[in-house]
Amino acid sequence: MSDSSPARAGGPPTGGLIDTPLLCGYREPMFQSRLDELARRSLLRRLRTIDSAPGAEVELDGRRILLFSSNNYLDLAAHPRVTEAAIKAIRHYGVGAGASRLVSGSLGPHRELEERLAAFKRVEAALVFSTGYQANLGLIPALAEDRDIIYADRLCHASLIDACRLCEASLRVYRHRDHAHLARLLQRGRPPRPALVVTDGVFSMDGDLAPLPELSKAAQQADATLVVDDAHGTGVMGPEGHGTVEHFGMEGAPLVQMGTLSKALGGMGGFIAGSRDLIEYLVNRARPFIYTTALPPAMAAAATAALDVIAAEPERRTRLWSLRDRLHKGIRQIGFDTLESRSPIIPLLVGDADLALSLSERLLAHGVYAPAIRPPTVPDGTSRIRMSVTAGHRPEQIDHVLEALTAIVASDGRLRESLRGGRRDGTKTKGRKARLPSP
Numbered sequence: 001m002s003d004s005s006p007a008r009a010g011g012p013p014t015g016g017l018i019d020t021p022l023l024c025g026y027r028e029p030m031f032q033s034r035l036d037e038l039a040r041r042s043l044l045r046r047l048r049t050i051d052s053a054p055g056a057e058v059e060l061d062g063r064r065i066l067l068f069s070s071n072n073y074l075d076l077a078a079h080p081r082v083t084e085a086a087i088k089a090i091r092h093y094g095v096g097a098g099a100s101r102l103v104s105g106s107l108g109p110h111r112e113l114e115e116r117l118a119a120f121k122r123v124e125a126a127l128v129f130s131t132g133y134q135a136n137l138g139l140i141p142a143l144a145e146d147r148d149i150i151y152a153d154r155l156c157h158a159s160l161i162d163a164c165r166l167c168e169a170s171l172r173v174y175r176h177r178d179h180a181h182l183a184r185l186l187q188r189g190r191p192p193r194p195a196l197v198v199t200d201g202v203f204s205m206d207g208d209l210a211p212l213p214e215l216s217k218a219a220q221q222a223d224a225t226l227v228v229d230d231a232h233g234t235g236v237m238g239p240e241g242h243g244t245v246e247h248f249g250m251e252g253a254p255l256v257q258m259g260t261l262s263k264a265l266g267g268m269g270g271f272i273a274g275s276r277d278l279i280e281y282l283v284n285r286a287r288p289f290i291y292t293t294a295l296p297p298a299m300a301a302a303a304t305a306a307l308d309v310i311a312a313e314p315e316r317r318t319r320l321w322s323l324r325d326r327l328h329k330g331i332r333q334i335g336f337d338t339l340e341s342r343s344p345i346i347p348l349l350v351g352d353a354d355l356a357l358s359l360s361e362r363l364l365a366h367g368v369y370a371p372a373i374r375p376p377t378v379p380d381g382t383s384r385i386r387m388s389v390t391a392g393h394r395p396e397q398i399d400h401v402l403e404a405l406t407a408i409v410a411s412d413g414r415l416r417e418s419l420r421g422g423r424r425d426g427t428k429t430k431g432r433k434a435r436l437p438s439p
């Protein structure tokens with residue numbers, strides 16, 4: 001840009017890009033060199049554009065492909081009853097909530113949804129946040145004060161990690177799903193300081209389940225509060241889809257549940273479910289509830305309709321689990337390590353990031369989209385393909401994925417070698433000090 005350009009002279013921009021030579025010490029070449037370094041390590045991430053609802057089949061870059069990456073487990077994102085509820089709410093309330101609920105009040109769909117969520121989770125009350133991420137960011141720092149201790153599973157979700165990092169409380173990390181390790185750490189934490197134990201219910205990248213009965217017992221023995229992030233369990237786990245707590249027959253146990261509206265419920269938003277006092281406290285102390293604009297009313301109305309569909313159409317869950325078992329069994333037969341997956345999230349462990357990336361690209365060449373998940377989302381040496389199944393898939397689509405995987409493995413010696421090698425070091429945590437992954 002020349003010195004006489006309108007932007008530099010203080011005039012209005014001409015409509016093109018405005019040159020920003022310096023960003024307070026962050027120089028453009030620095031971004032490029034950091035991106036180059038990520039690419040060199042096969043860790044560069046790119047956005048793709050999908051031009052249809054996130055169903056089983058989508059349009060990606062002008063091609064119809066099978067989507068095996070979405071958390072739209074019950075295929076509700078474009079369900080007519082759910083979309084109609086959103087449209088009706090938009091007509092009545094408009095698209096935005098306008099302000100934080102403490103500033104300009106709750107809207108009808110917020111209150112209705114919270115009552116429904118409390119009933120769904122069989123607790124006294126619930127509070128809705130704009131995203132699940134914000135629900136965790138609101139809950140944990142509101143509960144944990146500076147002299148408290150938080151005990152976190154090593155593989156808990158990034159939003160829980162970030163929530164822990166926002167607190168002044170001390171953080172102890174227990175080995176993945178290792179309740180005995182947690183119990184030892186809790187024992188060492190005495191004399192008792194208020195303590196939180198935080199875990200995913202269904203782990204988002206491994207698809208395995210937290211041993212909630214054992215974690216709850218260890219927490220209760222140490223007078224600690226158990227927090228379960230059930231983002232991936234809500235709508236999916238348990239006889240009625242109420243979540244991982246229902247799956248373990250633990251409804252009524254003393255714990256706090258977080259959930260999302262963005263996965264099985266097909267929309268957007270998050271929530272905390274627990275006692276009435278907890279919810280009232282969060283209204284006063286959860287900063288991501290207080291200092292942000294409320295969830296759009298249409299999203300609240302859509303989630304309420306999704307809860308109706310979950311109750312009215314249990315066959316969606318039946319179909320989901322049958323498809324999931326078909327895919328899981330086939331993937332195991334091909335020789336992939338699927339860790340301890342017990343959910344519609346199925347990891348295909350390959351180890352190296354570049355191998356995971358190339359497997360993902362080769363699947364795409366067969367018309368199947370399933371992303372490579374690499375560090376820092378998962379520990380070093382445990383890169384994988386993460387496949388997720390939805391009730392919208394058909395058995396023949398599952399079979400197509402299995403045929404594609406069989407063909408790819410048959411033609412790729414390095415991949416075959418990696419399957420023979422079994423699990424990489426990163427998944428073995430016994431005997432090591434557990435740490436949270438760095439961002």
Ligand SMILES: Cc1ncc(COP(=O)(O)O)c(C=O)c1O
Binds near residue numbers: 157203260268
């Ligand atoms: C375990 C877990 N918790 C929380 C979240 C955040 O939820 P949301 O996408 O609604 O912000 C996610 C999303 O990926 C998740 O997997």
